Amino acid sequence: MDIGHVAPELTLAVGGIVCVLAASFAPSSRQWITSVLGVGASAVAGGFAVALAVGTRPQLGFEGSWSVDGVTHGAELIVCAATAVTLLASVEWFATDPRRGELPGVVLFAATGALLLAGAADTMEIVIGMLLTSVTGYTLTAYHRGSPAGMEAAMKYFLVGALTNAVLLVGVVLLFAVTGTTRLAEMADRLEAADAIGPALIAVVVCLILGLGFEIGSVPAHVWLPDVAQAAPAPLAGFLTVVPKVGATVALARVGGVLPDDAVAWRPLVAVVAAVTMTLGNLGALWQDDLRRLLGWSSVSQAGYALMAVTVVGTGRLAPAALVVFLAGYAAANLAAFAVVTELRGRTRLDGYDGLAADHPWLAAALAVSLLSLVGIPPLGGFVGKLTLFTAVIDGGYSWLAAVAVANTVISLLYYLRVIGPMYLGERGAAAAPAAVLGQTAAVAVGIATLAVVALGIGAGPLLDALSASRLLP
Amino acid sequence: MLNAVVLVPLLGAGLLLAGRSWSERTSRWLALLAGAVPVVLLAVAWWRFDPGGPRFQLVEDVDWIPSIGAGWRLGVDGIALALASMSAVLFVAALAYPVDLRGRHRQYRAWMLFLETVSLGLFLSLDLLLFYVLFDLSLVGMYFLIGRWGHSDAGSAALTFFLYTLAGSLVMLLGFLSLVLATDPLTFDMRELIARQPLTGEGTRAMLTLGAILFGLAVKTPLVPVHTWLPPAHVEAPGPGSTILAGVLLKMGVFGMIRIPLSMMGDSFRSAAPVLAGVALVSILYGSLVALAQTDLKRRIAYTSVNHMGYTVLGIAVAGAASSGEDAARRLALTGATVEMMAHGLITGSLFLIAGSFWSRTGDYDLGHYGGLAGRARSLTALTVVAAFASLGLPGLAGFVAELQIFVGAFAVYPVVAGLGLVGLLITAALFLQMIQRLFFGEPAGQHADMADLGPREVATLVVLLALVVLIGVWPAWLLDVIEPASRAVLQLTPGA
Numbered sequence: 001m002d003i004g005h006v007a008p009e010l011t012l013a014v015g016g017i018v019c020v021l022a023a024s025f026a027p028s029s030r031q032w033i034t035s036v037l038g039v040g041a042s043a044v045a046g047g048f049a050v051a052l053a054v055g056t057r058p059q060l061g062f063e064g065s066w067s068v069d070g071v072t073h074g075a076e077l078i079v080c081a082a083t084a085v086t087l088l089a090s091v092e093w094f095a096t097d098p099r100r101g102e103l104p105g106v107v108l109f110a111a112t113g114a115l116l117l118a119g120a121a122d123t124m125e126i127v128i129g130m131l132l133t134s135v136t137g138y139t140l141t142a143y144h145r146g147s148p149a150g151m152e153a154a155m156k157y158f159l160v161g162a163l164t165n166a167v168l169l170v171g172v173v174l175l176f177a178v179t180g181t182t183r184l185a186e187m188a189d190r191l192e193a194a195d196a197i198g199p200a201l202i203a204v205v206v207c208l209i210l211g212l213g214f215e216i217g218s219v220p221a222h223v224w225l226p227d228v229a230q231a232a233p234a235p236l237a238g239f240l241t242v243v244p245k246v247g248a249t250v251a252l253a254r255v256g257g258v259l260p261d262d263a264v265a266w267r268p269l270v271a272v273v274a275a276v277t278m279t280l281g282n283l284g285a286l287w288q289d290d291l292r293r294l295l296g297w298s299s300v301s302q303a304g305y306a307l308m309a310v311t312v313v314g315t316g317r318l319a320p321a322a323l324v325v326f327l328a329g330y331a332a333a334n335l336a337a338f339a340v341v342t343e344l345r346g347r348t349r350l351d352g353y354d355g356l357a358a359d360h361p362w363l364a365a366a367l368a369v370s371l372l373s374l375v376g377i378p379p380l381g382g383f384v385g386k387l388t389l390f391t392a393v394i395d396g397g398y399s400w401l402a403a404v405a406v407a408n409t410v411i412s413l414l415y416y417l418r419v420i421g422p423m424y425l426g427e428r429g430a431a432a433a434p435a436a437v438l439g440q441t442a443a444v445a446v447g448i449a450t451l452a453v454v455a456l457g458i459g460a461g462p463l464l465d466a467l468s469a470s471r472l473l474p
Numbered sequence: 475m476l477n478a479v480v481l482v483p484l485l486g487a488g489l490l491l492a493g494r495s496w497s498e499r500t501s502r503w504l505a506l507l508a509g510a511v512p513v514v515l516l517a518v519a520w521w522r523f524d525p526g527g528p529r530f531q532l533v534e535d536v537d538w539i540p541s542i543g544a545g546w547r548l549g550v551d552g553i554a555l556a557l558a559s560m561s562a563v564l565f566v567a568a569l570a571y572p573v574d575l576r577g578r579h580r581q582y583r584a585w586m587l588f589l590e591t592v593s594l595g596l597f598l599s600l601d602l603l604l605f606y607v608l609f610d611l612s613l614v615g616m617y618f619l620i621g622r623w624g625h626s627d628a629g630s631a632a633l634t635f636f637l638y639t640l641a642g643s644l645v646m647l648l649g650f651l652s653l654v655l656a657t658d659p660l661t662f663d664m665r666e667l668i669a670r671q672p673l674t675g676e677g678t679r680a681m682l683t684l685g686a687i688l689f690g691l692a693v694k695t696p697l698v699p700v701h702t703w704l705p706p707a708h709v710e711a712p713g714p715g716s717t718i719l720a721g722v723l724l725k726m727g728v729f730g731m732i733r734i735p736l737s738m739m740g741d742s743f744r745s746a747a748p749v750l751a752g753v754a755l756v757s758i759l760y761g762s763l764v765a766l767a768q769t770d771l772k773r774r775i776a777y778t779s780v781n782h783m784g785y786t787v788l789g790i791a792v793a794g795a796a797s798s799g800e801d802a803a804r805r806l807a808l809t810g811a812t813v814e815m816m817a818h819g820l821i822t823g824s825l826f827l828i829a830g831s832f833w834s835r836t837g838d839y840d841l842g843h844y845g846g847l848a849g850r851a852r853s854l855t856a857l858t859v860v861a862a863f864a865s866l867g868l869p870g871l872a873g874f875v876a877e878l879q880i881f882v883g884a885f886a887v888y889p890v891v892a893g894l895g896l897v898g899l900l901i902t903a904a905l906f907l908q909m910i911q912r913l914f915f916g917e918p919a920g921q922h923a924d925m926a927d928l929g930p931r932e933v934a935t936l937v938v939l940l941a942l943v944v945l946i947g948v949w950p951a952w953l954l955d956v957i958e959p960a961s962r963a964v965l966q967l968t969p970g971a
Contacts, residue, residue, distance in 0.1 A: 321541075375640075377614060378607035384539070387603075391542065391651050399648070406644040413640055417633055425621040425629050461539045468541040 005061035005068045007048035008076045009115045012083070015041025016108035023101025031101035038087045038104030042111070046080035049073050053466065060474055064183045065122035067254065070470025074324035075118035075250050078331050081452065082243050083111045089235035089339045089445035092438045103143065107239065110136035114247030117215075121474050123172040123182045126212075126251050130168055133215055133244045134161045140240060141232040153231035157224040161214055164221045168211020175204045185474035188258035201264040208255055209273060215248035217241070217303040218277040226284065229296025234346045235442075237292060238338025241299040242331045245306065253310045253323055257472050271311045271401050278304025278408045285415045292348045294415060295337055298374060301412060302330050305405060308389050312396030313472055319396065321467035322388035328463075329373060329381030329456050336370035336449035343442040344435050352435065353419060355428035359435060364423045366450040371416040373453045376409055381456030388464070475515060476534050476548040479558070480595040482511040483565075487587040490580045498579045502569075505583035509569045512562040512594055516555070523555055525956050529963040530600060530665060538604070543654070543661035547600040552960030553812050556953060557729055558597040560816045561722045563942070564823050565590040567935045568714035571827050574834055575623065582623055586718070589615040593722045597729060602650050602662040605730070606643070609694070612723055613639050616707075616715070624710040625833075631710035638703035639693055646690020652683040653738065667738045680742040687735050688746070694727030695783045698757045708776035709839070713830015716772065720779050721823035725815050728786045732808070736794045737964050743794040748888070751791035755891050757784030758898035766905040771839040772829045774909060775822060778865060781898055782818045786811045788895060789880040792887045793965060800886045801965065807883025808961040809954060814876035816953070817864070817946060821873060824861045824939045828854070831932055836922045841912050845919030851927040855914045857936045862906040864943045867899055872946035 003010070018041070019034040026033055053073035061068050087104055094100040113132030120126045138161065142154035176182055178200050179190045191201075214221040229237045252270075259266050281301025288294035309323035340363050341348060357364035373382035386409070390402045428434070437443070456463070486508020490501055523531055533549035550558065568586060575582045592615060596608040613636055621632035654662055656672035673680035693700045708716050735743050761780030768774035789811030793804045831854070833839065848855045864871035877899065884892035928936070946953055 318542075372614065378610050383607075383610075387647075387651075388542070390648065391655065394648070394651050395655055399652075402648055402651075406641075406648060409644055410637060410641040413637055414633075417636065421621065421629060421633065424618060425632075461537060461541075464539050464541045 002061060005052070005056070005066060006119070007052065008045040008080065009112055009119070011041055011045040011048060012080075012108045012112045012115065015045070016105045016112065019105035019108060020102055023105065026101060028098070032091070034101045034104045035087055035091050038108055039084050041108060042080045042084040042087065046077055046084070049076035049080060053077075058470060058473055060121055060185060064185050064474070065120070065125055067119050067121045067473040069473045070467050071250055071253075071320050071324055071472050072119040074328065074467065075246050076115055078246050078324075078328050079111050079114050079118070079243050082239060082331050082335055083107060085335050085339065085445045085449050086235055086239040088448070089238070089342045089442045090233075091441040093233060093235050093342055093442065099143070106136050106139055107236075110140065110239070111243055114243045117247030118250040120251055121184045121254065123175060123184070123255070126255070127169060127172055129247060129251070130165060130211070130215065133247060134165060137161070137240055137244060140236045141228050143233050143236065147231065149231035150233070153224070153227040156227050160221055160224045164211050164214035167207050168214075171204050171207025171211055174200055174207065178204065184254060184258050188474060191258065191260050191263065198263060201259070205259065205264055205266045205269060208252065209270065212248045212252045213273070215244035216252065216306065217245055217300050218273055218307060219280055222277065222281070222300045222303065225300050226293050226296035229299060230290060230293040230348070234292070234338060234342040238335045238342075241296065241338075242334050245299070245303060246327050246331060249303075249306045249310065249323065249327065253313045253320075253472060254474070256310055257314045258474065267311055270307055271398055274304045274307035274311060275401060275404045276304070277301065277307065278405060282408050282411045282415075286411070288415070289350050290348050291350055291353065291419060292338075292341060294350075294419070295334065298412065298415070299334060301408060302334075302374065304408070305386065305389060306330070308393050308398075308401055308405060311398055311401060312392050315396035316392055317468060317471075318388055318392040320470060320472045321464055322385070322392040324467055325388050325456070325460065325464060326385030329385035329453070332381050332449055332452035332456055333370040333373040336366055336446060336453055339442060339446040339449050340367045340370070343438050343446055345438050347435055350419060350422070354422045354426035356423040356435060359428065360437070363437075363446065366446050368420045368423065369450055370453055371420055373457070375413050375416050379457040381453045381460075384457050384460040384464075475519060476532055476550070476598050479512045479515045479519070480548065480591055480598065483508050483587040483590040483594070487584040487591070490584040490587070493580065496580060501580045501583055505569050505587060506566065508587055509566045509590055512590065513559070513566060516559045516562055519550065520555060520559065520956070523550065523552075523956065525552060525959045529960065533600065543657075543659060543663065544603040545601050545663065546604060547663060548595070548598045549600040550598060551963065552956040552958070553729070553732060554597045556812060556816055556957055557725055558594050560819045561593050561597060561725070562590070563939070564717060564721045564819055565593075567823065567827065567939055568717050570931060570935050571714050571830065572834070572929065572931050573712050573714055573830055578622070582619070585615055585619050586714070589619070589718060589722075593726070596726055600664045602654065602664055602667065602734070604662075605664075606647055606650060609643050609646075609726060609730070610640070612726065613643070616719060616723060619715045620707060620711045623712045623715065626710075627706075628710040631706040635703050635707040642690040642693025642700070644690075645686050649683045649686030649690065652679065652686070664733065664738075671738065671740065673739060674741045680739065681745070684735055684739055684742045684746055688731070688750070691727040691730045691734070692753070694730070695724060695787065696727070696780065697753050697783065697787060698760045698780065701757070701780050704780065705773050705776045708826070709770065709772050713827055713833060716826035716829065717823040720776070720826055721819035724779060724783060725819060728783060728790070728811070728815055731787065731790050732811070732964060736790060740794065744796040747791045747795040751788055751795070751888050751891050754784045754788035754791055755895055757781065758788065758895050762898045762901035762905065766901055769841050771832060771841055771909070772826070773839070774841070774905065775825045775829060778902060778905070779818070779822055781902055782814065782822070782865075784898070785877055785880050785895070786814045786818070788884055788891065789814065792880070792884045793961070795887045797887045803883040803886030805958070805961045805965055806879045807887070808964060809957050810876050810879025810883060812957045812961070813872070813946070813950065813953065814880060817872035817876045817943065820939050820943050821861055821864045824857070824936055824943075825865065827932070827936060828858050828861065831928055835925050838922065841909065843920045844913050844922050844925070846915065846917050846923060847925060848914040849918060850923075851925060853928045853933050857928070857933070857940060858913070859910055860940050860943075861936075862910055864940070864947070866903040866906045870944070870947045872943045875947060875950045
């Protein structure tokens with residue numbers, strides 16, 4: 001047992017506590033200090049994640065309840081970077097909010113929850129991670145108490161979450177009943193040994209896909225996502241559509257990795273959920289006239305792509321790497337897009353983006369790059385993500401899923417171009433004023449996220465090298 | 475050196491985007507300079523290239539994603555060298571040609587240079603993933619070029635273009651992945667893939683892979699029935715944009731057919747060759763017939779592209795066919811296909827530039843609104859007539875050299891297809907003669923009878939392009955000497971059963 005194995009998670013949790021304490025004692029003119037603390041904690045946690053990635057070999061920590069492997073480190077880095085970018089984008093947005101001091105604390109707790117999900121090698125830990133991300137997620141969605149739309153979205157988020165969290169708990173309990181353990185590593189052995197456990201295991205699989213699918217944003221538990229993307233405070237909407245998804249997808253992949261292929265057909269089931277999710281998300285996004293809602297639906301469809309990696313986890317060498325690289329590319333692009341929306345003071349109607357390239361060339365370029373990355377245009381991060389995903393699923397024998405994903409990618413271009421096209425090809429209405437911007441700090445967030453989108457594509461070599469050696473524990 | 479060929483235009487594009495205060499004149503000269511450097515470097519490459527040496531020369535190899543075997547790999551064989559040089563010349567011509575840039579000259583030229591980087595990189599690429607990356611990026615560049623500087627309905631034409639060709643290229647990507655996954659350890663290195671012929675004897679999987687790759691390339695080429703994105707894209711694009719689209723981007727599809735399925739999957743290609751020849755024949759006939767029916771100048775030229783690409787693909791199908799003892803004919807057809815690509819690029823590129831001149835003077839492409847221009851616009855008449863005659867395959871011009879070789883090869887292997895294909899040649903001749911007659915001869919008539927002649931910049935650009943067409947037509951040996959060994963090398967790998 002080595003406490004160092006959870007250094008990033010501890011840093012985030014302690015950072016969150018420090019933020020809340022600082023917010024209680026600092027005078028209202030100094031509440032900004034918690035933003036500094038929050039960004040600092042994410043940076044330190046990210047540093048620990050890098051150190052762990054370099055300095056440890058894959059192993060189970062904490063008596064088999066914590067996976068120390070490349071996927072955990074990858075998730076830690078993604079979540080820490082996403083948290084830092086979110087906090088930077090939030091500074092000016094919440095500048096006049098009386099509760100701005102506590103915000104970084106809640107964000108850090110949410111990030112901790114997502115990392116608990118990502119590193120968990122124990123089903124109870126998955127439940128705790130899920131509850132922590134969910135509870136903080138509701139809070140963040142409704143952070144503007146005066147916004148009826150925000151309250152409505154939070155209520156929807158909460159209702160769907162309460163139901164699916166219960167379903168997840170049922171699945172975890174059933175799994176315990178079947179195997180007599182909550183440790184994933186022991187489960188794998190016991191499931192290999194037992195054979196007449198079909199029906200119960202099917203129920204477990206359905207419950208887990210539903211329960212974890214809530215934060216993944218997969219069908220049918222995706223219904224909260226477009227509302228939260230549209231109505232949560234803009235910088236937090238980016239966070240909420242990215243960070244929980246990272247944690248929950250890795251958790252599902254880990255549980256899937258221990259299920260025996262021959263006892264229950266969980267792979268085809270996940271593949272079908274993936275196909276339906278990406279298709280439904282795309283169809284939902286097609287005719288949206290609200291950019292944030294469009295991004296919410298696109299986030300549903302991206303959840304479907306992420307599940308492609310879960311489908312083939314454990315079949316080839318590439319699946320874990322594909323999962324992390326895809327999630328990283330998606331996280332960077334989605335955060336960049338929401339950071340642009342934030343920098344444009346929450347401007348969200350699509351017709352408000354006509355001719356944006358003339359007034360704000362850099363912001364338009366950042367939005368265009370992030371959306372093209374979500375399509376999968378090379379050499380951006382999203383391209384390398386989809387490339388490795390497609391390779392992994394074809395290698396794993398799910399070529400049909402790759403074909404569905406290709407069809408969906410073409411459809412998705414249509415709605416992403418509904419944003420990019422008017423920005424570059426359209427003209428701002430003569431009566432409309434040039435879009436106002438928020439401030440420097442949010443612009444820095446846009447810059448960091450956009451650079452990450454590009455770097456994850458062009459610099460994919462070292463990243464994939466580091467990941468290709470790792471496998472998904474346990 | 476090939477790195478510089480690819481990266482100098484990109485550098486120029488970056489400078490253009492950074493130079494906010496530059497005048498139109500400065501940006502034009504900078505763009506021309508950045509665009510012309512590859513021409514010079516490729517001339518040096520031409521000189522250093524040894525036709526008797528190994529197939530791929532002047533190789534550059536840098537790792538990109540080593541864990542899946544992808545890298546920044548450049549190199550040339552005779553076919554790639556010829557196409558890259560033609561493309562570089564065409565880019566300079568497109569940059570030099572005057573066109574209404576609506577005050578956004580820096581961005582327009584930056585996108586042009588970006589497309590030059592992408593196109594030259596694609597022809598020089600020796601890595602399948604790099605090929606795909608550049609194939610896709612060409613769509614992005616062309617989308618913005620059509621959308622921002624196109625005519626009235628440019629937005630939707632650009633969208634159709636992007637959607638259609640992205641669908642093709644993604645299907646192609648699945649094919650690439652299926653091909654690459656048959657190697658262990660994974661590699662995207664074209665030289666390795668050509669040497670290993672990964673899916674030989676894999677039956678259904680090999681055919682599905684081949685089908686996916688050919689589909690993607692056919693959309694870009696384009697072949698009937700997946701050509702429908704082409705006419706709107708051409709009609710709405712600015713003149714030089716059409717030149718690049720027809721002259722360079724279409725070649726990516728055909729070049730890909732030679733480099734990828736024909737070279738890497740010779741075994742499966744052999745069984746698919748008759749089908750491909752059939753599709754090529756349909757493109758030849760349908761393209762020429764539909765072109766004949768067009769009254770829109772640009773749409774008519776656009777459909778002749780479908781027709782000409784049909785000849786090229788016919789040549790490739792012949793080259794990959796199962797036919798013992800016809801090696802000389804197959805090689806001739808492949809060489810002819812390559813020359814056809816060069817000829818089509820230069821000729822149709824010129825025709826689209828000329829169409830751009832019509833638009834910039836009148837804003838009208840309707841053939842019925844013109845007549846008797848020969849009296850007023852002498853340079854325009856002379857240059858258009860040369861380009862049109864070259865396009866219909868008049869002996870002494872580049873198109874003839876190409877089509878002669880293709881048809882001689884095709885008659886030896888697929889005599890029926892070749893015989894029917896000749897009909898396409900006749901229709902093309904008819905439609906160009908009719909076009910010339912309507913535009914230039916007879917009494918001055920129509921709304922635009924007082925149209926001004928070409929300016930000096932337009933004349934100079936077109937004269938250079940058409941001089942190359944004449945040069946290839948009367949003295950093709952310098953070109954064939956480089957292409958011929960490459961054709962030989964391609965077909966050595968795929969002996970005709």
